[in-house]
Structure formats: structure tokens, C-alpha cells
Amino acid sequence: MNSKIVLGQNQYGKAEVRVVKITRDTARHEIEDLNVTSQLRGDFAAAHLAGDNSHLVATDTQKNTIYAFAREGIGSPEAFLLRLGEHFVSSFDWVSGGRWEADSYRWDRIQAHGAAHDHSFVRSGQEVRTAVLVRDGADRHLISGLKDLTVLKSTESGFAGYPRDKYTTLPETTDRILATDVSARWRFTTGTDFSSLDFNRSYGDVKALLLEAFTEKYSHALQQTLFDMGAKVLEAHSEIDEIKFSMPNKHHFLVDLSPFGLDNPNEVFFAADRPYGLIEATVQREDAEPAEAAWSGIAGFC
């Protein structure tokens, strides 16, 4: 019981810095809208152990840096995080790495009088784009992703062939609704030359592939559909090594309309919000180098 007490892993920074950048070089404005978190790792022992703050780049300074860098443009969440990480690691000797994260909200131009407006926007509700950069010295792990992408197919899905025991009541079905909120995070191969990637194009392509795969085949289970979605992304993008998913199975239960003398041929459903099935998996290249450090701190995936 007399073991020495020491400082373990630590990181610190400013969380959820909301930054909106308007590019207004012309009358046709552009908007970028991010929620950015910056966390530094390195030698901060003296601050924790001795009240010596000489290494503590203030969280307030980290916040200001985010706003100052936004003045030069954001471009993509990934490119923005790469710039921030480079800045902190190269500016302070004792900062050996860190973790930078951004959620990105999309705005579309308002269609007014038959044209896309120059400076009026409507928040696009489809999904939130995500990005995480973890730096350990010169090593950079980059993970792009999305969350809250709600999709549904009204047929071509079933669930049958599962084991039955004394607690099983679920009837088998070959025609049900399949609905989920896709959360997906995909990791670029460590060592990729990130400067050669067009992150906005890559993001749009991955999202399109995920949606296409969801539509394509009869689904025997959300597990199968998840795997197909991941495989389609990895087949098309050699620069991505693995993709993790967390997807609720948003159950839609057929309502019994017989008390009202009505049939219900798969037309009227009760959309339950809880409980929900929760299906999680990683789809990866067999020979991918594991990158546990990149994933730690990303909650809700396995």
C-alpha cells in the first residue's frame, strides 16, 4: 500500500471551439462551420506535480490559434487539423504530439426565386462530418468519418435463421424495414502523403459508396449490410486501411390493425426509439498495421 503515486497519461486543451468561416472574396460567399477540439500531449509533468506552468500552452491560446488559423481558410476539416497539429508540435519543444478533432456542419445555399442564393444558407440536416488527427512525434494518424446519417429501406431486408431458445419470441421475417443512423470512421493508411489527398472529394465519394452499398443487396441482417458497406469503401479507396461502424437497428414494428377490422400488409409501423439493436464492427484490410493509438478517445466504436 506504500507504492509511489505517479502521473500517468495526460493531455489537455480546449474542447468544442465553434468556428464559422465566411469566405467573402466575391459576392458569392462560402461558409465553413466546425466544432474543433485541440489537446496537447508531451511533457507537462511539472504542471501536474509542482505547480510549474512554464510548459502549459494555455487552453485559451489553443482556442485563439484555431480562430487565427481559420482566418487563412479551413479548406477541409482534415487539412485544418493537420495544420494545427503541425503548428503545435513544431512550435513548442515539449509538445510531442496531441489529438485534434473536428465535427463539421454542412450548409447549403437557399434556393430563392429559382437560384442558389449568394449569401443565405440552410443547415443541411443529413449528417455531421467528423475528423480526428492523432500525432505522436512525426507519426500522424488521420481518421475521417460521419455520424447521424439516417437511412431506411422499406423492403429487401429480413431476419431469419437465428437460434431459438425459451426466451425467443421474435418471428422470422423476409420482408421488414431496415433503418439505422450510420456512424462510420475510416482511417487513412499511416504514412500516406496527406498533401496528395483531396479530403472533400474523398469524403463525398465514401459517403456515396456507403449509401450505395446500403441499397444494393437483400439484407439478411444489419451485420451483413454493415460489412458490405465497409468492403465497398475499402475496395475503392486503397488509401484507407479500416473503417469502423456503429449502427443502431431502428426497429419498425408492424401494428396489429385487426381490432379495427383492417389488414396490415407491411404498411403501417410503430417506429420504436428504444430499445434498439446496436451493431458495431470494424472492416479492415487483413494486412493493415494496427493503430490502436489512433482510435483511443473515439467513443462508441469497437
Ligand SMILES: O=c1[nH]c(=O)c2[nH]c(=O)[nH]c2[nH]1
Ligand atoms: O439485423 C439484425 N441483426 C440482429 O442481430 C438482430 N437481432 C434482432 O432481434 N433483430 C436483428 N436484426
